[in-house]
Amino acid sequence: MATATVSPGGLTRREFLYYIWGASIALVTIEMTGLLVWFMLPRFREGEFGGAFRLPIDDLPEVNAPPFNFPDGRFWLVNVDNEVMVGCERMWNADEEESTIKGAAAIYKVCTHLGCIYAWVDANNRYECPCHGSKYRLDGRRIEDPAPRDLDRFKLAALDENDTVIAESEISSDGTYDTLTIPPNAAFLLIDTGDKKQGTGQPLLDNFHQGCP
Numbered sequence: 001m002a003t004a005t006v007s008p009g010g011l012t013r014r015e016f017l018y019y020i021w022g023a024s025i026a027l028v029t030i031e032m033t034g035l036l037v038w039f040m041l042p043r044f045r046e047g048e049f050g051g052a053f054r055l056p057i058d059d060l061p062e063v064n065a066p067p068f069n070f071p072d073g074r075f076w077l078v079n080v081d082n083e084v085m086v087g088c089e090r091m092w093n094a095d096e097e098e099s100t101i102k103g104a105a106a107i108y109k110v111c112t113h114l115g116c117i118y119a120w121v122d123a124n125n126r127y128e129c130p131c132h133g134s135k136y137r138l139d140g141r142r143i144e145d146p147a148p149r150d151l152d153r154f155k156l157a158a159l160d161e162n163d164t165v166i167a168e169s170e171i172s173s174d175g176t177y178d179t180l181t182i183p184p185n186a187a188f189l190l191i192d193t194g195d196k197k198q199g200t201g202q203p204l205l206d207n208f209h210q211g212c213p
């Protein structure tokens with residue numbers, strides 16, 4: 001008759017294997033749970049690129065003024081209105097551009113061609129990329145290629161004094177973030193650099209009213 005082998009600790013071989021098996025399952029479960037928690041934790045903190053930036057409303061530029069440069073967040077903050085354009089200043093309209101473009105936007109500082117960092121050039125009232133010459137209007141619309149599309153935008157929200165969201169950017173029919181009309185009681189702006197939408201591939205803006213730019 002077969003007899004169970006008993007270890008010095010008083011466990012049978014079968015019991016010992018059960019314990020090992022149970023411990024392995026527990027270990028795998030703990031590892032999986034740890035991985036899941038790590039995965040669900042926010043990767044970026046507020047105030048770091050990839051996270052959210054909360055700015056006082058005073059940082060928003062005047063309508064059609066040069067963009068506010070925010071290097072830590074890698075974005076430009078703009079406030080545009082193509083209906084109050086004066087002469088050839090910054091928000092030139094194209095002949096085919098019928099609709100109103102009005103409000104604030106947070107524009108990613110990376111060129112949509114091959115990823116160079118472009119600059120705002122005050123003398124020419126536009127963004128210019130030093131790598132291959134792409135140009136963009138104040139609101140990020142493409143003026144000159146080889147850039148394949150307009151500049152990308154981050155999600156923008158307006159907060160009141162209690163940090164309650166009172167308005168936030170909506171996604172336009174062509175899939176990018178629309179400019180946001182800022183309510184009069186806004187006290188802060190929240191730019192989420194973890195939430196970016198690609199600029200659209202609308203036609204080059206090369207047929208301007210009034211001979212601009």
Ligand code: FES
Pocket residue numbers: 111112113114115116129130131132133134145146147
């Ligand atoms: S990377 Fe900007 S034009 Fe090529």
